[in-house]
Amino acid sequence: MAGIYIHIPFCKQACHYCDFHFSTSLKYKDELLHALVKEIKLQKSYLDNETVETIYFGGGTPSVLEADAISLLINTITELHTVSSDAEITLEANPDDLDDAKVKALRRTDVNRFSIGIQSFFDEDLLWMNRAHRSRHAEASVKRVQDAGFENITADLIYGYPLLTDTKWKQNLDKIFELSIPHISSYSMTVEPQTALAAFINKKKQQPMNDQQSAEQFTVLMDAMADHGFDHYEISNFCKPGHYSKHNSNYWQGVKYLGIGPSAHSYNSEARQWNIANNAKYIQSIESGKLPAETETLTEENRLNEYIMTSIRTMWGLDLDKLNSIAKASASPLLIAAGQYFDSGWIKQQDNVLYLTPTGKLYADNIAAGLFF
The missing domain is CATH 3.80.30.20 (tm_1862 like domain)
Structure with missing residues (x-):
């Protein structure tokens, strides 16, 4: 999809x-x-x-x-x-x-x-x-x-x-x-x-x-x-x-998407792409048959951190088992980093999934950054 x-x-x-x-x-x-x-x-x-x-x-x-x-x-x-x-x-x-x-x-x-x-x-x-x-x-x-x-x-x-x-x-x-x-x-x-x-x-x-x-x-x-x-x-x-x-x-949830128009971003699971944020230059490039876009190929670390950043913000949580499927990464470093958030009551764990607590939701961005590989 x-x-x-x-x-x-x-x-x-x-x-x-x-x-x-x-x-x-x-x-x-x-x-x-x-x-x-x-x-x-x-x-x-x-x-x-x-x-x-x-x-x-x-x-x-x-x-x-x-x-x-x-x-x-x-x-x-x-x-x-x-x-x-x-x-x-x-x-x-x-x-x-x-x-x-x-x-x-x-x-x-x-x-x-x-x-x-x-x-x-x-x-x-x-x-x-x-x-x-x-x-x-x-x-x-x-x-x-x-x-x-x-x-x-x-x-x-x-x-x-x-x-x-x-x-x-x-x-x-x-x-x-x-x-x-x-x-x-x-x-x-x-x-x-x-x-x-x-x-x-x-x-x-x-x-x-x-x-x-x-x-x-x-x-x-x-x-x-x-x-x-x-x-x-x-x-x-x-x-x-x-x-x-x-x-x-x-x-x-990491689904592929295509962005159309000036400044729009796209993602195909392997790379990110974004169009120029200028209407006139966008139109000129498209009319000449060229995509006015830059591309960044994602490293394994990029993909892991992206998953951490997006999943921890949701009610479905950060599934530790997915780390291995994304980049064959062990969950051990992340769990060590998460220790401080368990202690403060900002993160809870159920089965093999990490969730933000209501208090943790106040600090979602900082927590995600603290869990990055």
Whole structure:
């Protein structure tokens, strides 16, 4: 099985915290669509004929595309690949794009899952983030998508920023439960270099993020999700049973995937590949028949550490037996390194699998790094 990711590098405006590749100019929109189609054809052999079980439109803001453009890309994939009859096809969308006409048009496509970038239900927070939508759009978009018959929906929320009090955070979560959204992706606000938020903080126009606040709000998040019957299946992802994101789960379980578009990454179990993060140069290269990509062949150590980093973050845990199948590696060095985390109560072991405890989930990245070969 395999997945395909398509990067749509356009946004109406730039969120202050975002460092993904995007442009607020739609100047190259038509040319880029043509290039995406051509790259899908150029890359038709990358997945080595594996069945495609997920297609994911990310960005940027894929919902700026017309439904016909989305169908063109899906149809191009189905012409060149064997696509599962029950493939999960996800479209990331901003609430303000999901008006009646857009939702009706998307209902006629093969899209069957929405990832809606809500982030907060408070207008002052959305203004602080420089989001294009307002709270009224968020709630209306969810109901509109549900009324159109879409049941597989996820919403993004952000926590750990100065404006978000604990009371507001709990109200955001309560609204999610009220709307019966079955999947939540929730992230702590991070300050990435070269973003507007980083510049504001450096110039002391904004407060820095508070690690203690983030930890406390993450704990509130975990408790609330558990109370409402959600599985915490990856550090930032929660779902009602049976509503896992198949596409994102593939990343964490080492499944092959092909990335299409500027800045998109690909993985075939032996190597990683990533496209240039420049729309004009990407289009120019694709039009000349050349992939604008760099490749890194993965060493055994790379593959082991990648498995550690991704698996320890999930509810399925780090299976020590898999280390030998990945690189014929002994689990002994990892278990020695894990000793300190057993002692601190951050990791537990059941049979031959390591899991993060609730406290350990607060330190997932540090723990993974500490277990690397």
